[in-house]
Amino acid sequence: MKKSLKLIAVAASLTLITGVAVAPSAQAAKIKLCLALDTGGVDDRSFNEGAWKGAQASTQSTAEYLSAASSADFAPNIKKFVDKGCDLIVGVGFAISAEIVKSAKANPKIKYAVVDDAGEDCDANFNCKPVANVKGLTFQTDEAAFMAGYLAAGVSKTGKVATYGGAPYPTVTIFMDGYARGVAYYNKQKGKSVKVLGWDPASPSSGTFVGNFSDQSKALTISKGFEQQGADVILPVGGNLGAPYAAESEKSKKSVTIWVDSDGFGLLTAGKTILLTTVVKEIGASIKSVAKDVADKKFNGSRYVGTLKNKGVSIAPYHDQSGRVPGKLKLEVRKIRDAIIAGTLKVSA
Template structure:
């Protein structure tokens, strides 16, 4: 019973000491609090230490001090270690192109991927001025903002991202739709996020050729840049493959692999011109149109609803999901880039301190590209053609069929 009383007195004293220190620590910063804890718990002054005597007359001062040291470690751990689980999130900033964050295409996909990492990163974005884009100033604003990771979205901004990466080696950079090279060389703090877009476009060409009633299909681009023309070239190659397999002669309007020339809006925002191009292609007989122009695809879809002369293939994302109710009935399918997944992946790597400049390449094989689905058009696409597309996808993945 006496020993029990000693233990109760000891625990009561230690608990009171811990409470006093914790209350005193509330108003202090983390480093100051840690020091305060060490001073008040591990250095118990002899004058303040109670002398409880056990049944054998042994002083318990050493036991109290040992208890205090253990308690200090636990309490410091509670104050200093717990916040480590809430360590400062990396600041991630996206530099978007002129289409805006709600372009229902490329920028929107990238931002969706970034938002999916809110639990591990602080994400934000800036958008280039559609009327007068200044990509250098856009990227510099993010450097000045002291972002830990800056992600350029769109081919047009790639040059400035590369320059900034070289000039700011302590900041990590990633570039969507670009291999992430500067003067043909890799940069340690710059990661390229690219896609084998010709693979999905090849499938789109085959599908368009197989679906067309007029035996004329079409494509047009936003701007004549490599990340656009790769789709257009792949599309024609897919049509040509269909012609070879079926012995048909489906024509492609809007692009020529032979001359490397085609039809372009010369922007990603001029909806009026996109509609005019769409009408011109319909007048030439095209009943399937594949715009490689981001959100302008919806301008073409709107025209298709009105004219009832064509259906549309979406690009970059599942555009059926963002289409109006009327437009949903004319989206034949969409070729997807896993832009959001690639953005999410690089942000996660930075948050985990595992960033690498090894380029990401999205393919049919790794899920970085593919068809979205036929949705409302499923019943209008012959089952035989759908089966052929499934087999063709496997053949492209295996290498049995070359897309270029």
């Protein structure tokens, strides 16, 4: 009996020394979360940066990333993460989706996610099927962009607003569609004729695009061209492409900018005081969510869709531009949000 008591005492003291006694689940090892970024860099003050902040905010994972200078880096970056033994590999952006799917099929024990795409396996005829270890993180950004378009039409003094994109990806044009439809809805409600330069949902082939997400000089030229045509609210959909113009228009005061993805007011220095709002895509929250699922062993390949209703998309506060937006217009924009959430106002084609 004494011998048993001594053994129990020794075990108890070892438990106290090693600190193993309390909630073993809380001591569980963190998963390794690895982000394969799109082009534009981790400090793009938009898409990649939002994803990285979300990964860093995850309390159930360690996080690292690899940047891409071009699409040629996508596959090698993903392969490096596979070799490192990452538990969850996230491809940041529609453009990287095909490489994520290819890697996922070759490594069924690793969990994957891809931002801005369904993450499906598609053949040459676009017949697509789900991949069990890939979760698509998608966003109904046209809902928030619709609000931004209505807002832009309401504050415009010239009766002209504009938008353009980095490249004609569906994840870019969905912003432009929502924006143009929001302007059209304003015109219908108010009997106005505010024009949208750069995009017509009915004629996508005539849309204005930079051609990539890195040529800020070309983006600046496009923005200035729209301003010369009379546009006084401009929505560039391309990560950090709009930064130089935002800085210039801050000095000229000829127009205001609408940012995308992450609230530009908290990301920009030069140019932030002319940001009317941001069409926000909560990329970080979606990445934290899937990391938690992997850590909790609850991962599944069903698609995540961010909406106004689940707070996956939104428009940011007006910040310094609040005084430019009349109280009545602010109320109308809120009512539009409520109607979209309730399903009484359809904004998607």
